[in-house]
Amino acid sequence: MKSIFRTLTAVALSLPLLGGLAQAAERVELDHDGTTLVGHMEIAPGSEIADGVVLMVHGTLAHGQMEIMRSMQSLLAESGYNALAINLSLGQDAREGMYDCASTHRHKHENAVDEIAAWAEWLKGEGADRLAVMGHSRGGNQVARYLAGEPDPAVEKAVLLAPQTWTAGYHAKDYQKRYDAELAPLLEKAKTLVAEGSGDEVMEMDFIYCEDTTATAASVVSYYREDPLMDTPTVLGAVSVPTLVIVAGADTTITDLEEKMAEPAKEEHIEMTVVSGSDHMFRDLFLYDAADAATAFIGWH
Incomplete structure (x- = not known):
């Protein structure tokens, strides 16, 4: 059994700004139980979908092209990783952007699991031979729930960015x-x-x-x-897919993740990395550290 506790610091200020990394991601759609699901796919330079895809899930009431997701997607592409950043439908057809609070909430937290599964199946149908899944905040918990159920055999690795905890x-x-x-x-x-x-x-x-x-x-x-399953470290007890949990060291939203990960990280297939000084959104250069940890863990290149 092993426990990995690495603390990372921000990279040199000479690196390019995240905003300069953005490239056009292709909008894709999937029909799922009568609802149109939307995602944005970025293929890394010199790569093709058969080389594998990282399936990315956003946080609460957000979307796949919010700052942290779009910037992470660009950093993944720079490292040679294809990525599909999805928008959870949250009960709406072809949903884009942040959830409109004027709309009646008809969605459930657990609905995300079926949508993640549908996108994984779609990616395989498009020719992806291997998959990794990544989730941020609430999306990290939803990814963990997917992994604790019946994840597609093509899913080789998982990365959870500051995933949700609960008491x-x-x-x-x-x-x-x-x-x-x-x-x-x-x-x-x-x-x-x-x-x-x-x-x-x-x-x-x-x-x-x-x-x-x-x-x-x-x-x-x-x-x-x-619901104890809202606590991601608890859910990880039922996950067999190799998983990396990335803790934001100065997180004021999820404040107990590092402490709660002490026991799960003792498992051979569960690792934890701390990005020292980062807030919940891994703003600015801290996202580079998170991306480096993620790509090193996935290990396709």
Whole structure:
């Protein structure tokens, strides 16, 4: 058994700015259970899809072309790695950009697992002989859940960037702090509606990052129930695919990841790397360190 705890520091300031790396990624679509899923594919110079693809999953209510995902995709391409950055549908057809808080939330956290699986199957159909999966923040938890289920045999490696953690009572405390309101009565109402078969009933409330919005009871239960599987280090106990967890050393969003990874990282197939000084989004030059760790771990080149 082994445990790897490497601490990385930012690379030299002489490196080019991330904004200068951006290249046009091709928009691709996939029909999944009547919903059009959208992704953006970047093929590395001199490469082809058969050389393998990194399937990338974004964080909460975000999208595959947000800054961290687009910049990471460009850095992967510079290192010779093809990458597909997907937009989780979040219950919307052909969704692009950040989630519109004016729209009723009809999505569930766990829906991402099926969409990741659908994209993996699509990539194989397009000729990808091997895959790696990468997820950031909530997307890291969703990737871990995919891996803990029945991942495609083509998936060889996984990289989780500052993946979500959870402890009992977290949602109630966070909701109180964010919205100065009690979560318990809202969650109990949602649970009752779901139990009665009325999970599609819409509730008016503050939801995740959206103030004064609406969400179905089923969505409320999915995101706010007490669920140990929201804790990525816990989920990793059921994952057999070699996985690298990259901790942001100065993360103020996910503050307990390094501590919680102490036990999982003792497993032979689980590694942990700390990017010292980085915030949750791996802004600026810290993303280079994360990309270097990711490509070295995947090890295709």
